[in-house]
Amino acid sequence: MTSDDTIVGIDLGTTNSLIGVVEAGFPILLADENGSRLTPSVVYFPSDGGEPEVGAAALRRRVTEPARTIVSVKRLMGKRRGELNLSVGYPVVAAADDRLRIKLDEQLLLPEEVSAIILRRLKAIAEYRLERPVHRAVITVPAYFNDAQRQATKRAGELAGFQVERILNEPTAAALAYGLERLQEQAKVAVFDLGGGTFDLSILELREGVFQVLATQGDTQLGGDDFDRAIAGWLQGEIFANEPVPPLAQARMLEAATLAKHQLSAMDEVEISLPFISGTKSFTTNLTRAQFEQLILPLLERTRRLCLQALADARCAVANLSQVVLVGGSTRIPAVRNFVADIFQREPNTTQHPDESIALGAVIQGGMLSGAMQQLTLLDVTPLSLGIETFGGLMNVILPRNTTIPCKAGEMFTNAVDQQRAMLIRFLQGEREMARDNWELGQLELPFSPAPRGQARVGVQFAIDADGILQVLARDTLTQQDQVLEIRHAAVQVDDEKVESMVAESVEYAFEDMTERQLTEARLKAEELLTAVSTASAQAGELISLEQQAAISQATTAVQSALNSNSLTALKAANAQLDQATETLAAALVEAAMEAAMRRKGLI
Amino acid sequence: MWLRVRISPGMLDYFTILGVSPQASLSLDAARAAFQERGAAVHPDAAVDAAEREARAAEFQLVNEAYAVLSARPRRLKHLLELAGGQVAKGAVLDESLMTVFALVNQALQQADAFLAKSATATSALAKALLTTEALTTEDVLVTAAQVLVARQETLESLLARMDAEGLDLVLLQHAAQEAAFLEKWELQVQQRRLRLLN
Numbered sequence: 001m002t003s004d005d006t007i008v009g010i011d012l013g014t015t016n017s018l019i020g021v022v023e024a025g026f027p028i029l030l031a032d033e034n035g036s037r038l039t040p041s042v043v044y045f046p047s048d049g050g051e052p053e054v055g056a057a058a059l060r061r062r063v064t065e066p067a068r069t070i071v072s073v074k075r076l077m078g079k080r081r082g083e084l085n086l087s088v089g090y091p092v093v094a095a096a097d098d099r100l101r102i103k104l105d106e107q108l109l110l111p112e113e114v115s116a117i118i119l120r121r122l123k124a125i126a127e128y129r130l131e132r133p134v135h136r137a138v139i140t141v142p143a144y145f146n147d148a149q150r151q152a153t154k155r156a157g158e159l160a161g162f163q164v165e166r167i168l169n170e171p172t173a174a175a176l177a178y179g180l181e182r183l184q185e186q187a188k189v190a191v192f193d194l195g196g197g198t199f200d201l202s203i204l205e206l207r208e209g210v211f212q213v214l215a216t217q218g219d220t221q222l223g224g225d226d227f228d229r230a231i232a233g234w235l236q237g238e239i240f241a242n243e244p245v246p247p248l249a250q251a252r253m254l255e256a257a258t259l260a261k262h263q264l265s266a267m268d269e270v271e272i273s274l275p276f277i278s279g280t281k282s283f284t285t286n287l288t289r290a291q292f293e294q295l296i297l298p299l300l301e302r303t304r305r306l307c308l309q310a311l312a313d314a315r316c317a318v319a320n321l322s323q324v325v326l327v328g329g330s331t332r333i334p335a336v337r338n339f340v341a342d343i344f345q346r347e348p349n350t351t352q353h354p355d356e357s358i359a360l361g362a363v364i365q366g367g368m369l370s371g372a373m374q375q376l377t378l379l380d381v382t383p384l385s386l387g388i389e390t391f392g393g394l395m396n397v398i399l400p401r402n403t404t405i406p407c408k409a410g411e412m413f414t415n416a417v418d419q420q421r422a423m424l425i426r427f428l429q430g431e432r433e434m435a436r437d438n439w440e441l442g443q444l445e446l447p448f449s450p451a452p453r454g455q456a457r458v459g460v461q462f463a464i465d466a467d468g469i470l471q472v473l474a475r476d477t478l479t480q481q482d483q484v485l486e487i488r489h490a491a492v493q494v495d496d497e498k499v500e501s502m503v504a505e506s507v508e509y510a511f512e513d514m515t516e517r518q519l520t521e522a523r524l525k526a527e528e529l530l531t532a533v534s535t536a537s538a539q540a541g542e543l544i545s546l547e548q549q550a551a552i553s554q555a556t557t558a559v560q561s562a563l564n565s566n567s568l569t570a571l572k573a574a575n576a577q578l579d580q581a582t583e584t585l586a587a588a589l590v591e592a593a594m595e596a597a598m599r600r601k602g603l604i
Numbered sequence: 605m606w607l608r609v610r611i612s613p614g615m616l617d618y619f620t621i622l623g624v625s626p627q628a629s630l631s632l633d634a635a636r637a638a639f640q641e642r643g644a645a646v647h648p649d650a651a652v653d654a655a656e657r658e659a660r661a662a663e664f665q666l667v668n669e670a671y672a673v674l675s676a677r678p679r680r681l682k683h684l685l686e687l688a689g690g691q692v693a694k695g696a697v698l699d700e701s702l703m704t705v706f707a708l709v710n711q712a713l714q715q716a717d718a719f720l721a722k723s724a725t726a727t728s729a730l731a732k733a734l735l736t737t738e739a740l741t742t743e744d745v746l747v748t749a750a751q752v753l754v755a756r757q758e759t760l761e762s763l764l765a766r767m768d769a770e771g772l773d774l775v776l777l778q779h780a781a782q783e784a785a786f787l788e789k790w791e792l793q794v795q796q797r798r799l800r801l802l803n
Contacts, residue, residue: 208640210641210643212636305800305802312795315632375650377640377643377644378649379647403668404643406648406661407668408665525727525728528727528728528731529730531731532730532734533730535734536730536733579729579730585730586728586730586732587733589730589733589734589736590733593736593737596737597737597740597741
């Protein structure tokens with residue numbers, strides 16, 4: 001096979017990336033010179049401006065130089081101002097064009113530029129192993145990625161020197177890897193994909209070499225990263241209480257958290273040791289698996305509704321699924337497996353390698369497109385409804401979610417007044433009724449040829465291609481002219497100089513804003529707690545011990561006095577204390593209510 | 605009463621495109637199986653050159669549309685009705701029994717919305733715990749509504765199967781198309797509230 005025919009498959013992950021190719025009819029993954037198939041998705045930029053380091057070497061810099069070590073860049077892909085819900089440990093700014101950029105000295109880097117460095121490294125690994133250049137690639141993305149996130153990923157591939165042949169959904173890729181050896185079976189399977197930063201749940205039907213995605217749901221801001229942060233947040237409370245945390249300590253707590261999380265998949269308890277974490281102060285503690293599970297439970301709970309929604313969308317009952325296939329590094333966590341077993345009422349299928357399955361699927365898709373593998377058919381879907389804004393600010397759905405791609409839909413527009421030359425169309429993705437609650441993909445100006453009101457006719461065709469990316473074609477029926485329309489992203493494009501000047505005022509998580517907002521939030525929380533305590537106090541006597549009642553009343557007094565003090569740290573601490581003091585009471589109330597309901601129904 | 609669907613000239617027949625016989629009671633599984641077979645046969649990815657890709661893309665688009673229409677009961681019945689030269693009745697005239705279903709569903713939805721609005725403001729574990737009883741009764745009310753809708757759809761489904769066996773009746777089909785649209789809309793509304801109750 002010549003190098004021009006080869007199509008590599010790439011899993012560009014939040015935590016790790018992999019590359020592979022079909023050799024002699026078999027999908028294989030390629031290892032770097034150290035024999036490792038996993039390349040950490042980390043780029044370190046040396047302060048002397050030298051060549052960026054990628055992978056394991058870069059990851060080691062995270063603890064000493066967090067601001068120059070770019071991790072989890074996938075979380076920033078295609079994101080705009082206000083769309084990032086966590087602190088990544090390095091400065092991220094929203095420039096005047098609203099797109100998030102990474103600030104490195106005087107430079108502002110787009111996330112796709114950093115991803116391109118990772119992709120170039122993978123390309124070099126493949127070329128080193130194959131001993132020939134590669135130019136074409138399939139790159140995977142979370143199924144729930146929107147248009148901008150897909151475009152950014154494609155752009156990253158192009159910047160790295162690839163011709164991007166397909167943007168493939170990760171759970172679909174995993175289903176390909178799973179189904180390749182089961183081509184004779186007919187089955188409905190769910191793929192539960194929980195990676196480093198994203199969660200997807202897809203339901204597929206497999207039949208004689210056809211893979212049809214019936215429905216997909218996801219959360220592009222939920223993954224193992226968040227589990228690390230949950231542990232690190234707990235550590236921070238233990239070590240620093242409400243004192244300020246030095247940036248290096250932050251990075252070290254995160255590193256310790258990741259390690260503890262990994263160990264707790266095999267052990268029931270781990271020791272976390274952080275020598276000299278705060279000046280001369282060292283810190284050692286134990287974390288049990290049960291404690292860890294408590295910390296991540298609220299995060300896991302977020303997947304439940306998505307799973308049930310996907311089942312409903314697929315019009316598939318849990319009982320009709322043959323398998324629930326686990327992929328993604330976070331599915332190694334026993335609590336995740338138990339959670340999946342609970343939702344789907346069966347033991348999940350763990351035959352797939354959590355880290356490698358998606359990459360293998362990408363390789364298989366590459367082989368299918370290049371002809372290096374047998375022909376299978378993928379019928380994938382678009383995860384989000386596509387629509388336009390219509391009268392009254394409503395979202396008018398043109399292509400509903402879970403429509404098989406590639407797909408097209410047409411719409412006819414006319415002028416509302418005489419001689420109107422153009423109209424503005426706003427494109428949206430999402431499931432909400434009001435246009436403003438959905439994500440704005442962009443807008444375009446639709447040109448009309450001059451005509452009296454209602455006479456101009458422009459047909460607009462919306463097409464979602466096999467990569468899940470939107471294309472818009474307009475045809476003026478008066479002039480019979482076709483035009484491919486460029487969608488302008490929500491904000492105006494500005495030149496670099498202007499971007500720089502606006503950086504200072506638009507730093508994400510501006511400090512002052514934050515305190516003000518946090519104080520308001522803490523006050524609301526305090527008021528809610530005080531009301532809840534006074535409502536619940538009537539029943540407290542029967543449900544909890546005298547000591548617990550005393551603890552609640554003490555914590556209540558503390559919240560009341562903190563409310564008057566106007567101190568954010570004091571109020572947050574008091575709230576947390578009351579929250580903790582009422583934990584048993586809350587659990588007892590839930591139990592009592594459930595019992596009463598069962599008694600009412602005659603079940604007990 | 606008539607036995608065969610007459611196809612109005614110039615109209616796409618999605619049943620033929622998907623390769624299934626025209627039937628009101630086409631099952632979801634049958635629609636999916638047909639889509640998988642036809643979709644694989646014309647998929648643009650199997651093209652060897654650009655010209656073939658374009659031809660396949662056009663064909664795939666039709667098959668895709670046919671699947672989207674025929675796999676959803678209200679759209680399928682509407683299509684069947686149009687093929688038969690009929691139209692879905694304009695304006696919502698509900699018969700009495702459907703009106704009863706609507707009243708029940710509507711009450712459940714309103715109760716759920718009121719509860720969801722209240723629970724959206726509760727952030728602490730204690731405040732949430734205090735709402736448990738109401739959450740459980742709200743869930744019960746929604747489950748009852750969902751069960752009524754399922755039963756009603758099953759009745760409709762057997763009516764459609766009978767129609768396929770005995771021959772299409774335009775007036776019956778018109779009613780069925782309208783009822784199917786209502787039932788689906790309400791089913792989605794109930795389902796959406798039930799999912800929101802989870803958080």
